Amino acid sequence: MRDIYERAWNVVIWLGQGWDNFHLVMRYLEQMGQNQSFHIHPAINPSLQLDGRDITAPEIQKGLKMFFGSSWWTRVWTVQEYLLSRRSVFQCGRYLLDRNVARQGVQSYFHHLERCCSALRSDCPNHNDIFKSLIVMENVEYIRLLLQDVSLPYIFSQFRNTRDATDMRDKIFGMLGLARGQYQNIIRPNYLLSTEQNFELATVEIMKNTRPLEILSHIPVAGERNLSLPSYVPDWTVSAKDDYYYTDWLNWVGHLHLYNACKDEVADLEIIEPGVLALKGSVIEEIDLVGSVPGSVSYGAFLEELISLAAICKDANRDPIVVDWAPKTAFWSVICGTMENYLDSDRDNRPFYRRILPLSSFERFDKWISWYPSNSAIGMDAEVLSTHRPFIVVSAGRKFAVTKKGRLAWCPVKSNPGDVIAILAGGSVPFVLRIGDNGRYTVVGDAYIQGIMDGEILTDDLEFIELI
Ligand SMILES: [Zn+2]
Known part of the structure; x- marks a missing residue:
């Protein structure tokens, strides 16, 4: 399949005979691509x-839904x-639309939405539907841009929310032609094995052959499961219902390379039996207190809760975590995952990088936030965006937590007090594990934990931790 499409000079994508006024939306997309300085907000x-x-016209909105709903x-x-x-071109009835022009149009929409036209989220009726339509193309074009850079698990995640297959095994088999570098030829489609067996085999093969544990970060942090799988195997059939959340979460898994909790140690694994895997690592901490799920309380109340949980950390009973930064800066750095949304045209869609921002940025x-009226993003400028975006990304699907040793953390929503935190060889970020039967653990998901993201506390005495 890969060879056939790579040799094609031009691919015509037939979207059908069209619908009433279908040419309107094709022209709208064309205009959006050709006039990128024009604002989308009317x-x-x-x-x-x-x-x-x-963009608020019903014919345009319906057209976008039909075009991207094919x-x-x-x-x-x-x-x-x-x-x-x-090269590819979309065809609807007799109307042709070049892929590059459509792509530029969609790119322009997201460019404006993130900046000058962010108020579309609140002002434009049915905006969520428009976002949902256009993100379909953005998702696929994003992978084109990063094809040489991204991992195979990332490609699986990028499409699991939006691409359906009659046979669930194709959720991974249908992407194998996109595997690059060390991910090539690791997974062999085997239709004699069940979906569950294939997913488990693929997880182990990826860990064995590539050695980072990025694949464990693809276990959805919200904890949804359709299939009966070991906890360390991502369920590629799960899709998130909330698209805003899913894009933010994808942004997190796209930036795991910014951290280095395992200090470049490579994964060391032993297969005990099907469904039991041992990974070298160290259990270092325990979750003590957890806050509310983001979105379940108002923004203001959520932030109040973060501040009060952080204040508990300063109790005399706890060992305060020594960090080099002032306490206030330390708190805000955790809130933003010690990331900054740094916009640089050379970096295109991969905007984050690590830096401790000055306190004044956090104060802004x-x-x-303190006058944040609703879910609208009105009034957000570049400085606020530099902290707000990472906050949204690190908190997507997570709860704020405090550990026994007084660290502040962002843990998967399914985390409970008593769950432990482990650093695993090959894991650039730490993982929340839950003790189960026979001293074996289940994986709850990955986490951001204050003061350990750069290998600060990794010791040499790692032992095998059995996961089920
Ligand atoms: Zn604009």
Whole structure:
């Protein structure tokens, strides 16, 4: 399949005969691609209009839904043919739309949404539907851009929410043509084995052959499962219902390389039996207190809770964690996963990098949150964005927590007090584990834990930890 599509000179993507006024949306996308300086928000001049219609017009909204709602966009097997071909063009009825122009249009929408036109989220009726439509193309184009860089598990995650397969094994088999570097030829499709067996085999093979444990970070932090699998095997059939959350979570797994909790140690594993895997590592901590799930309380109340949990850390009963930064800066750094949203045109869609921001940036963020009226992003400037974006990304699907030793943490929503924190060889981030039968552990998910993300406390005496 890979060879066929790589040799194709042009791929015509047939989206069907069209619907009423389908040419409107194709022209709108074309305009969006050709006039990227035009604002998408109709109240900001100059704004993008087509025959007097803007993004709020029902015909445009319906058209976007129909265009990106075509089954071509939701099938697993079309991803490879699209990404591997050199040139492609969408065809609807007799209307042709070049892929590059459509791509530029979609890119322009996200560029404006993240910056000047962020108020679309609150001002534009049905905005969530528009976002859902356009993110379909953004997801696939993002992989084109990073194909040489991203891991195979990342590609699986990128499409598991949006691409369907009749046979669930194809959720991974349908992506194998995109494997690059050390991920090539590790997984061999085997339709004689069940979906569960294939997923387990793929997880172990990826760990064995590549040696980082990134794949464990692809276990959805919200803990959803459709299949009966060992806890260390991601369920690639699970899709998140909330697209905003899913994109934020994907951003987290796309930036794991910023951390180095295991100090470059490579994964060391032993297969005990099917369903039991031993990984070298060290259990270092225990969760003591957990806060609310983000989104379950108001923004203000959520932040209040973070501050009060952090204050508990300063109790005389606890060993305060010694960090080099002032306490206030330390608190805010944890809130943002010690990441900064640094926008640089050369870095395109991979904006984050590690840096401890000055306290004044956090204070701006604090002020912004304190008058934050609703879910709208009005008034957000670049400085607020530099802290707000990482906060959203590190907290997606996570609860704020305090450990027994007084560390502040972001842990998967399913974490409970008593769960332990482990650093595993090959894991750039720590993992929350739960003790189960026979001293074996289940994996709850990965985490951000204050003061251990750069290998500060990794010792030499690692032992095998058995996971089920
Ligand atoms: Zn704009």
